[in-house]
Amino acid sequence: MKSLASWMVSSRQRVYWIFLVLISTLSLALWYNHVTKLDVTVMANTGLRGYIRITSGKKDQFLDIHCKECALVSSSGQMLKAGKGKEIDKLDCVIRMNNAPTVGYEHDVGSRTTLRVVSHTSVPLLLKNETYYFRQSEGTVYVIWGPERNMRQDGKGQIFNVLLRTAKKYPQVKLYAVTREKIQYCDGLFQNETGKNRMQSGAFLSTGFFTMVLAMDMCDSIQVYGMISNDYCSQANHTAVPYHYYEKGRMDECRMYRVHERARRGGHRFITEKAIYGRWAAHKKMEFKHPSWTEREKVS
Numbered sequence: 001m002k003s004l005a006s007w008m009v010s011s012r013q014r015v016y017w018i019f020l021v022l023i024s025t026l027s028l029a030l031w032y033n034h035v036t037k038l039d040v041t042v043m044a045n046t047g048l049r050g051y052i053r054i055t056s057g058k059k060d061q062f063l064d065i066h067c068k069e070c071a072l073v074s075s076s077g078q079m080l081k082a083g084k085g086k087e088i089d090k091l092d093c094v095i096r097m098n099n100a101p102t103v104g105y106e107h108d109v110g111s112r113t114t115l116r117v118v119s120h121t122s123v124p125l126l127l128k129n130e131t132y133y134f135r136q137s138e139g140t141v142y143v144i145w146g147p148e149r150n151m152r153q154d155g156k157g158q159i160f161n162v163l164l165r166t167a168k169k170y171p172q173v174k175l176y177a178v179t180r181e182k183i184q185y186c187d188g189l190f191q192n193e194t195g196k197n198r199m200q201s202g203a204f205l206s207t208g209f210f211t212m213v214l215a216m217d218m219c220d221s222i223q224v225y226g227m228i229s230n231d232y233c234s235q236a237n238h239t240a241v242p243y244h245y246y247e248k249g250r251m252d253e254c255r256m257y258r259v260h261e262r263a264r265r266g267g268h269r270f271i272t273e274k275a276i277y278g279r280w281a282a283h284k285k286m287e288f289k290h291p292s293w294t295e296r297e298k299v300s
């Protein structure tokens with residue numbers, strides 16, 4: 001039988017051991033927490049910081065995508081009868097704009113869609129057919145751009161709110177927003193290239209402009225399909241095509257471009273933007289197909 005004294009010693013030892021185990025468990029837990037937190041920060045720092053995930057889940061997830069060869073498929077009527085579908089589908093990534101359809105146009109524009117750049121004004125068009133865009137095409141990445149008033153994240157941005165609801169309803173769909181900083185950066189690009197302040201000159205950047213910038217961020221090389229050069233419309237022999245290949249045009253592409261180029265307020269400077277792409281193409285791995293651009297058009 002143990003004496004009282006020896007019982008007290010072993011009891012004290014027991015407390016000591018329990019204490020030791022507790023301490024090491026606690027420090028292990030703290031260390032683990034620290035490491036996983038570190039992991040999250042490291043992960044949040046990868047990706048393209050100009051594009052942020054729209055999600056009710058983890059904050060600060062940036063678009064993490066990189067492609068060797070991209071097809072950037074324009075929505076222009078130039079794509080009608082282009083017959084470029086197979087060529088487009090063979091490239092690593094296929095980038096499209098807004099709700100431009102592939103179904104029924106596969107032969108001309110291809111059938112794969114890696115990513116869509118979508119204007120805030122086209123978000124309702126996606127939602128009108130949400131089963132198709134967010135269920136059947138759930139592998140597609142959506143990058144939405146829009147002005148602060150529609151895309152602010154404090155509950156007052158109407159389009160952002162709609163997108164957040166969509167993200168909750170389809171948590172597997174990858175929805176991203178172009179950040180305010182990136183949009184300001186694009187305004188800066190426009191100003192540097194044209195010498196004009198984007199806002200003061202009454203211009204809105206087009207979805208094509210944001211798409212071109214994103215393509216340069218994510219692709220090693222870009223094949224642009226269906227985009228005309230800045231002087232195409234002034235050539236006497238140019239072909240008149242609808243503004244969009246999927247809309248029976250009331251106005252042909254060149255007329256639409258001229259109207260926008262001249263608009264005092266709220267116009268897209270499609271022709272000016274094409275001249276900018278031409279200058280970029282002289283330094284970047286960028287080819288224009290259907291119609292193909294001459295070397296002169298690429299440095300205009």
Ligand SMILES: *[C@@H]1O[C@H](CO)[C@@H](O)[C@H](O)[C@H]1NC(C)=O
Pocket residue numbers: 101102103128129132
């Ligand atoms: C949704 O889009 C798909 C693919 O473009 C099209 O085939 C379908 O008719 C559309 N559905 C509706 C309801 O608009």
Ligand SMILES: *[C@@H]1O[C@H](CO)[C@@H](O)[C@H](O)[C@H]1NC(C)=O
Pocket residue numbers: 185186188189192
């Ligand atoms: C525009 O040009 C200025 C002056 O050269 C430069 O500091 C700035 O980074 C440029 N902005 C963009 C978006 O390229």
Ligand SMILES: *[C@@H]1O[C@H](CO)[C@@H](O)[C@H](O)[C@H]1NC(C)=O
Pocket residue numbers: 235237238239
């Ligand atoms: C128009 O004519 C020019 C010069 O002859 C030629 O290079 C160009 O390919 C023609 N464009 C079209 C759309 O036929």
